[in-house]
Amino acid sequence: MSELDLYAKYLDLGVTLGRSGEDLTAWVEDKVRQDIERSDRQIERERKREEMEMQRQREEMEMQKQREEKEMEMQKQREEKEMEMQKQREEMELQKRREEIALQDRREERELKRLELEAETKKLEIGSRASVDVAGPKQSYGAQxxxxxxxxxxxxxxxxxxxxxxxxxxxxxxxxxxxxxxxxxxxxxxxxxxxxxxxxxxxxxxxxxxxxxxxxxxxxxxxxxxxxxxxxxxxxxxxxx
CATH class of the missing domain: 1.10.1200 (Non-ribosomal Peptide Synthetase Peptidyl Carrier Protein; Chain A)
Incomplete structure (x- = not known):
């Protein structure tokens, strides 16, 4: 409601109440002033509520942003940790494979040495039997x-x-x-x-x-x-x- 409307409203009301002259004018102006002040306070309260609401929304948005950033950081950390664990698993698997290969190489080397030793032992046994079976150097070379x-x-x-x-x-x-x-x-x-x-x-x-x-x-x-x-x-x- 405008200020003129307020004046008209309270002027009619004052006349109805039996007021007149300067008393009516003072009463009307006081009522209009009170209404205007009340309206201004209401407007100020509304403005403050709006500001508070906007502040709240900004804070919520900031908090949401922080939560999202934190979630992203945590997700990044989880991914990095998972990658590190995967890398460790691969390194452990590779080390295990190397150890298996080294063990297999040692087994093959031992087997080769065993075969060489068996061959050498058989050779010595054959030579020993030959030296026992023949009469001497002349007979041993006489065969060939x-x-x-x-x-x-x-x-x-x-x-x-x-x-x-x-x-x-x-x-x-x-x-x-x-x-x-x-x-x-x-x-x-x-x-x-x-x-x-x-x-x-x-x-x-x-x-x-x-x-x-x-x-x-x-x-x-x-x-x-x-x-x-x-x-x-x-x-x-x-x-x-």
């Missing part, structure tokens, strides 16, 4: 010795010994056994020479070889003597220079 014919022509001693050495090397005979094996192939004078040697010389192939080559003129000095003793043929003497 090729059929070399005995020495018939001592003048070919150098060629015969070269042939013997090639066979011995081809069949992997240890040189410590060569002299003993060679003695089984010597005959007549060559055998007599071998038997005349001392045990130390008779077991040394190189010593036996030097003696035989020297005795039958197949060493350097023997070849020189043979060369000087050869007489030229008549055709060679009569041939013109």
């Amino acid at each position: 010795r090729p059929k070399i014919p005995p020495l018939h022509d001592p003048s070919q001693m150098d060629l015969y010994l070269e042939r013997f050495e090639r066979h011995a090397i081809a069949f992997g005979w240890p040189e410590s056994e060569w002299a003993s094996c060679l003695s089984n192939l010597l005959q007549d004078e060559a055998l007599s020479i071998f038997l005349s040697l001392s045990p130390a010389e008779g077991s040394d192939y190189q010593a036996v070889k030097r003696v035989l080559l020297r005795r039958f003129g197949c060493d350097r000095n023997g070849f020189r003597s043979k060369f000087l003793s050869v007489k030229p043929q008549e055709a060679e003497i009569s041939a013109p220079l």
Whole structure:
């Protein structure tokens, strides 16, 4: 209601109440002023209520925002924690797999060593049985010795010994056994020479070889003597220079 409407309302009311003149005017103005003040207070209260409501809404919005931010932060922390736990699980799984592989490698290595040890043991057992079954070095190498014919022509001693050495090397005979094996192939004078040697010389192939080559003129000095003793043929003497 406007101020004019208030004046008209209270003027009619004052006349009705028997007021007039200055008393009526003062009474009307007082009533109008009271109504205006009351209205202003009402308006102020409404304004304050609106401000309080707006403040409340702002606070609620701020609180909601904080709750959402907190929820987002908590969700982020949960996700990070889950990722960290997943990473730890993967690392543990990887470590477990590495340990399994390492264990498997150790098992395979032990198995390989066991097989190697078994093979070596069998090899030693076979060698031990062979050493018991045979009479000595001559029989043990005789099983794999090729059929070399005995020495018939001592003048070919150098060629015969070269042939013997090639066979011995081809069949992997240890040189410590060569002299003993060679003695089984010597005959007549060559055998007599071998038997005349001392045990130390008779077991040394190189010593036996030097003696035989020297005795039958197949060493350097023997070849020189043979060369000087050869007489030229008549055709060679009569041939013109």
